[in-house]
Amino acid sequence: MRELAARLGVNANTVAAAYRILRERGVIETAGRRGSRIRPKPATTGREQLRVEVPPGGRDLSTGNPDPALLPLLAPALAAAAEQGDRVPVRYGDDPVDAELARLARAELDADGVPAGPLTVTSGSLDAVERVLAAHLRPGDTVAVEDPGWGSLLDLVPALGLHTAPVGVDDDGPRADDLRRALESGARALIVTDRAQNPTGASVTATRARALRAVLRDHPGTLLVEDDHGHGIVDLPLHPLAGVTRHWAFVRSAAKAYGPDLRLAVLTGDPVTVDRVRGRQRLGPGWVSLLLQRAVAHLWTHGAVDRAAVAEAYRARRAGLVDALAERGVVAHGRSGMNVWVPVPDETGAIARLLHRGWAVAPGARFRLASPQAVRITVSPLAEEDIAPLADAVAAAVRPSLARAYG
Known part of the structure; x- marks a missing residue:
């Protein structure tokens, strides 16, 4: 800071204040003795921008939304x-x-x-x-x-x-x-x-x-x-x-x-x-x-939601997809909730191949820091007859021989 203050011809306190403001606004990040550096992207740039455009007639499994049929009338x-x-x-x-x-x-x-x-x-x-x-x-x-x-x-x-x-x-x-x-x-x-x-x-x-x-x-x-x-x-x-x-x-x-x-x-x-x-x-x-x-x-x-029935509906969809993927040699995770997480060797390639077959899923980059690549599939929109064709498409997109290495 003293070096920068001398180079700019300003008070060192001014430089310190500028660093503090930049840090508070998320423009720079500090790492102790390793110094400060500009963040790789602005803190206000959301991961939500990493969305997939759903092709006409495609099925959108990327949103993370609940099934409207399971929500109560308000x-x-x-x-x-x-x-x-x-x-x-x-x-x-x-x-x-x-x-x-x-x-x-x-x-x-x-x-x-x-x-x-x-x-x-x-x-x-x-x-x-x-x-x-x-x-x-x-x-x-x-x-x-x-x-x-x-x-x-x-x-x-x-x-x-x-x-x-x-x-x-x-x-x-x-x-x-x-x-x-x-x-x-x-x-x-x-x-x-x-x-x-x-x-x-x-x-x-x-x-x-x-x-x-x-x-x-x-x-x-x-x-x-x-x-x-x-x-x-x-x-x-x-x-x-x-x-x-x-x-x-x-x-x-x-x-x-x-x-x-x-x-x-x-x-x-x-x-x-x-x-x-x-x-x-x-x-x-x-x-x-x-x-x-x-x-x-x-x-x-007033019991507007039958919690047991809702939980069972999501469980059946998750378990159905996870089991179908396992039968095709693809490892997947989903103990609870409305999403299934599928490790993949190449997110971009897997997403492109799934889009080609009419399925839009969320890129794992929206959710990862240092963990391996994967895609997220929201099961809320799925019906029982969707499970097998979706599993076939995921298996073809993931290439099971590589996916097993992520288990």
Whole structure:
């Protein structure tokens, strides 16, 4: 910095301030004694841009959307919420969390073993994660993230001026040894998807949860964020990690089970974390619409979604595709949720060959940091008669003899 200040003829403090602004805006990244460098792409350049154009008449299996046929009708819930709002209008200064929504959410969290803690509501899972990270971390801090992992999250972390430390994932969740290495290397936070992990379908097992808790106990200062967006569409039990560290947050959204347009997630955590999130929220949007909160509470209380039936529908499609691929010598992953992850030797070639056969899948580059190449297939649009022709197309695109090497 002193050298640059002398070359430009400005004060060293000016250069230091410029570096800080560039780092906070995600233009540069710093690596201690190794210095600073320009990021390979702007933090605001989203992985969502890595989309595949679906040819006319093609089938789009790339979106990650739920099956519309499994989503409830929203009109009755919205009408009931509006009627309640007409009787008791919302005023500035009211409690930002609907009491009935909080009661229902807390009961389910208790049943799943999530520790007691205050509760608030955010505009979806990603909003919750962003607010929690901003409440505790500063630009330059490192966050341990799943690899492969949710593409939007992998964009969000650097957009906040933070670094990512990849933690490998298998069918049972994040690998404990990888997490230990990340934390010992200085990662200050960990983000975990408990079930229906995007893109692999991983679900944290009881054994893996014990191993991850053991690692976290050795690093009690780690900020732990858990995302359980699969609640309501998964038939596997939850094994939460919450409470092991001093600061933690546990998030559940309504999007996958009740519809993506329901931008609502319930957030619980330690008192300091939730208080900071609420405080910052008051300075921006103020609160998530009570009309929306009451509509979600109505959906919950009136059994608008048959959770067991929805979970079974997605399970049958995933298992059908995974089994059909296995019969054709192709390794695939998908323990829970609505996606199947297929390792491939060449993403570009596999996607092109599938497009030629009329199937559009998501490139693994949207979800990867350092993990091997793969493609993600969303099973939501599939019918039983689609499984065999899709498996044939994937097998031809992947070249099974090479795909086995990724198992």
